[in-house]
Amino acid sequence: MSKTDLIIVGSGILGLATAFRAHRQGRSVRVIDRSARPVGSSIQNFGHACFTGQADDSQDLAMASRDGWLEAAAATGIWAAETGSFIPAMTEPELRVLQEFADHRGPDQATMLCAEEVAAAIGNPSLGAIGGAHLPLDMRVDPREAAPALASWLAGEGVEFTWNTTVTEVADGTVSTNRGDVHGEQVVVCPGYQLTSLFPEIAEAHGVRICTLVMSLIERPQRIPSGFAMLTGTSLARYDGFAAMPGASALREDLTEREPGLVDVIANLMVTDIPGGLLIGDSHAYDLSPEPFIDARVGDLLLNRATSILGIDEPVVRQRWLGQYADSTETNLILERPDARTTVAVVTSGIGMTLSFGIADRILGEEAGASQTRPAPHSQSLAPTADEVVMSDQ
Ligand SMILES: Cc1cc2nc3c(=O)[nH]c(=O)nc-3n(C[C@H](O)[C@H](O)[C@H](O)COP(=O)(O)OP(=O)(O)OC[C@H]3O[C@@H](n4cnc5c(N)ncnc54)[C@H](O)[C@@H]3O)c2cc1C
Missing domain, CATH: 3.50.50.60 (FAD/NAD(P)-binding domain)
Known part of the structure; x- marks a missing residue:
């Protein structure tokens, strides 16, 4: 060679x-x-390009990456949708963090939505949210x-x-x-x-270890828009951009009380759409040599919580898997x-x-x-x- x-x-x-x-x-x-x-x-x-949720001091890196994805998509024809992320606020602490974030970053990065708007955006008229937000700069890839x-x-x-x-x-x-x-x-x-x-x-x-995440793919009902991405309260506690807001500690306390199961499995409950259906996850477990087994209870918990927000009564599961990525304590x-x-x-x-x-x-x-x-x-x-x-x- x-x-x-x-x-x-x-x-x-x-x-x-x-x-x-x-x-x-x-x-x-x-x-x-x-x-x-x-x-x-x-x-x-x-396939969720979550530029907005990154910390303030990572925004230059995030936006350079966004430009790179757009350039690569234009050159190669890969799907890269500028559909943004939707975040329904189901509780007052979630709404407060979203409002603080929208005030902090401004309308180019986060727009507050009323209850009806966020319900329409995620395709569930019976959602029962008290408000929500749209992050227009986030992107979707498959x-x-x-x-x-x-x-x-x-x-x-x-x-x-x-x-x-x-x-x-x-x-x-x-x-x-x-x-x-x-x-x-x-x-x-x-x-x-x-x-x-x-x-x-x-x-x-660097203390590198493997993070394993329980994931599933379900059929997407027609009413949920293609290119869809939804974050939830657990995401607000996890991404540095949101977690830096003053209301984040009250949000964490509320989650611990209301959703101890999700907190226990270190969940970032979110859903994205790909042509094969809706991706639902995820939990986080850390180990140098992780066990290969999917804990069905964790998968079911994530599935139940996500589909209840989306109003899907009988989800049709097509695939389940244990994702892995590199993690470091440092x-x-x-x-x-x-x-x-x-x-x-x-x-x-x-x-x-x-x-x-x-x-x-x-x-x-x-x-x-x-x-x-x-x-x-x-x-x-x-x-x-x-x-x-x-x-x-x-
Ligand atoms: C379930 C899950 C959900 C996630 N969600 C998101 C998300 O929505 N948004 C986001 O930004 N990130 C997300 N991530 C993280 C993201 O997927 C990873 O950070 C990213 O894919 C890492 O890319 P990589 O190229 O470093 O690693 P990989 O994609 O793992 O590629 C590494 C490659 O190196 C090759 N390789 C390794 N060792 C050798 C060797 N010795 N010789 C030859 N080849 C070798 C492997 O075969 C592999 O192809 C998620 C990850 C998981 C698992």
Whole structure:
């Protein structure tokens, strides 16, 4: 194999967004993945690009990522709907947080809705909400389409893909695989939660573990609009943008009292629409080696709560699965350069779809800056501190 400008390990959304950006810069790019096609976190999720809910100081990164998604969608034809998110307020504490957030961010980012408007928006006239909000800048993509279609478009553009090939070591531009070595001027490693096997020392330094999430796909009644995304009170307690509002602690107390089951499973109850139906989730459990079993009670709890908001009496479940993503107790983004030719990038929170293109820009910016201005340190951490990049977890 010949030498390439940039080798990317991992064909998830982070690797592919980086490949897209680098290809557009005119660089030769090769992507290597152990799988035969993208099957990691990037296809298991809601496809919800939740730019608005990220913290105030992550808004530049979020909006850069939004531009990236729009550019990629225009170039490749992948579906990226600017339909926003709807959040019904079922209680006073939820309404208060939404009102505070709308006042804080202004009408470009959050519009308050009356009870009838939010009921119409989510397609359930009997909703019983006391109000709600629309976040117009949030976007929807189809997680089952986006990464595979992006890979296929890049392949058509001349980006080389080496599938079914496991990378065993990366150092100084040499990528060792179970099929031999390849060489690149630069290497970007985006292995998601499999960082633990490829760079165990980086994973251990950041306390990387796997977050598992119970998900299901149900049939979508016609009355629920296509491109739909709904967050709920548990989302308001979880995303940093909302959680920074003064009313968030009262909201948390109220949730603990009213919905102890959801709080116990660390739920972010939300629903998004894809062509195959409605995606419903999710719970969060953390482990280095998670059990593979789906707890049916957790799945049923999430399903019951979501379908009761949507007014679906007899949901038809098509699929259930246990999603996995990388999590860290220390940071939301690992961005390190173990040597001058290698960048390791892992989103350690449930927001990699949202921020992928923004992070890709940062990866390529850091890499270009480092190769132009820095000597070759053996181990240099470019990881922003949690204070520099505060991102909300999905
Ligand atoms: C249920 C669920 C819901 C979520 N919802 C959302 C959401 O709505 N919005 C949002 O923004 N984010 C969401 N996320 C998070 C998001 O999916 C992830 O942050 C993102 O997909 C991570 O992308 P990635 O490219 O880093 O990882 P992955 O998609 O996991 O890709 C990593 C790739 O690296 C390859 N690889 C690993 N090791 C090697 C090796 N040694 N050799 C070769 N190849 C290797 C793997 O095969 C894989 O293809 C959710 C996640 C889950 C699981």
